[in-house]
């Protein structure tokens with residue numbers, strides 16, 4: 203069995219998904235869960251791209267002990283310097299350096315000749331090797347690059363000190379057979395290829411990211427890159443959970459394994475979905491709601507007689523339905539704390555007490571508190587920025603079929619001042635958002651609004667994801683509550699708070715001349 207390294211880029215390429223922006227607390231929580239999942243490498247961000255990315259890579263480097271942490275850098279010395287500042291505290295600092303190698307990218311984007319690209323690559327790998335014991339070098343748009351050019355540049359960057367060579371399908375263009383052949387060619391023609399690990403990084407523009415990654419494994423690649431739930435730039439990246447479970451279930455065919463704790467997959471997927479607002483389609487492989495649901499009579503009959511007739515993956519393997527303890531209004535602190543720990547979170551006594559109070563309030567209204575409810579409470583309470591500009595104090599909405607919907611809202615700001623406004627709208631949510639816009643005194647457009655129930659039942663929590671825009675800045679937020687209007691107001695306010703925090707960051711960067 204060959205061991206395949208799993209390189210998780212949920213926090214870097216995953217965060218490049220349109221509309222996703224994670225704050226520091228959320229990134230730390232995802233990083234801790236990725237550590238529990240046991241990925242080999244966490245790409246925590248792109249330190250030179252923003253102060254926020256820099257800080258999160260730095261903080262993740264400090265807390266993660268059982269996986270390697272890396273950060274992305276362009277082939278530019280100042281990017282490498284930033285990455286070093288963020289990553290230098292880690293056990294084995296690892297840099298991910300990239301440079302495009304396709305004719306299209308070299309000509310139009312980099313405006314460099316192939317020879318200039320080779321010398322930039324060699325120079326920057328050598329520069330980075332002064333700091334970093336491990337350098338991964340990526341040939342951006344490798345799958346539209348000339349193969350003989352790839353052989354030439356890869357040989358040079360290996361001589362310059364790169365330890366991992368990544369062949370990304372940046373635009374999701376290649377087919378599985380061609381991708382496999384590309385690796386075969388590189389193994390046969392790059393003279394020093396045995397000194398490095400080859401890596402695959404696939405995008406899903408044509409829906410082939412997972413198949414391409416598996417084809418890479420079949421052709422000798424020892425590292426697969428991807429994201430949880432397949433999120434990422436445009437149509438996303440290869441879903442790591444799909445790759446890992448395919449390797450596990452088809453060990454007979456691939457003869458390869460990862461070190462992932464597969465039973466952590468569901469929990470990781472739920473957390474990433476909740477924090478990014480990227481809702482998982484019910485028919486998504488491995489982690490979709492229907493992935494283990496047998497609907498038709500013949501299938502049900504088969505499964506009742508013998509599960510393996512229609513079930514190639516057991517739900518328990520990936521952590522679905524592994525809990526039998528039901529929490530409700532009669533549960534005490536012990537059971538509550540125990541479940542929180544089982545879910546993989548560590549809270550101090552103060553946080554447990556605060557959350558327990560919210561849990562009891564919810565349990566008074568809701569028959570059963572599911573794991574999904576608990577994670578929603580936890581995420582909303584623990585991972586919001588401590589310095590929210592506005593807090594929702596109270597809201598009232600009047601709606602009648604022959605009436606103009608009207609909302610009245612009270613907020614408090616950071617200085618503890620109360621702000622109260624009322625406004626109307628053509629629907630209740632519009633009335634709410636018009637009122638909130640007045641309260642915060644900014645002209646804000648609503649770019650996206652999605653509502654989802656957390657679990658089943660009439661008493662389920664509502665989870666609302668909102669994307670807003672102010673001038674050129676976009677921001678997204680989420681809010682949950684039993685009432686859809688309260689969840690809608692919380693989601694909007696969360697997005698506005700993030701927007702204001704982001705604007706404040708930009709203003710402070712401008713002040714120091716960045």
Ligand SMILES: CC(=O)SCCNC(=O)CCNC(=O)[C@H](O)C(C)(C)COP(=O)(O)OP(=O)(O)OC[C@H]1O[C@@H](n2cnc3c(N)ncnc32)[C@H](O)[C@@H]1OP(=O)(O)O
Pocket residue numbers: 215218248250251252275276277278300301302311312313342372435
């Ligand atoms: C395939 C991928 O996913 S790569 C990662 C993509 N991720 C991101 O871009 C997210 C973060 N990016 C950002 O915040 C910004 O783009 C920054 C901070 C990195 C750069 O911002 P700016 O300095 O304003 O440059 P801008 O983004 O407009 O253009 C990119 C520049 O980098 C150059 N560049 C692109 N890739 C590389 C590279 N690998 N090495 C060196 N230079 C590069 C481009 O040619 C362009 O240079 P130019 O200004 O001389 O024409």
Ligand SMILES: CC(C)C(=O)C(=O)O
Pocket residue numbers: 215274300340341342343368370371372373403405
């Ligand atoms: C930086 C590289 C690896 C990348 O994200 C891509 O090519 O898609």
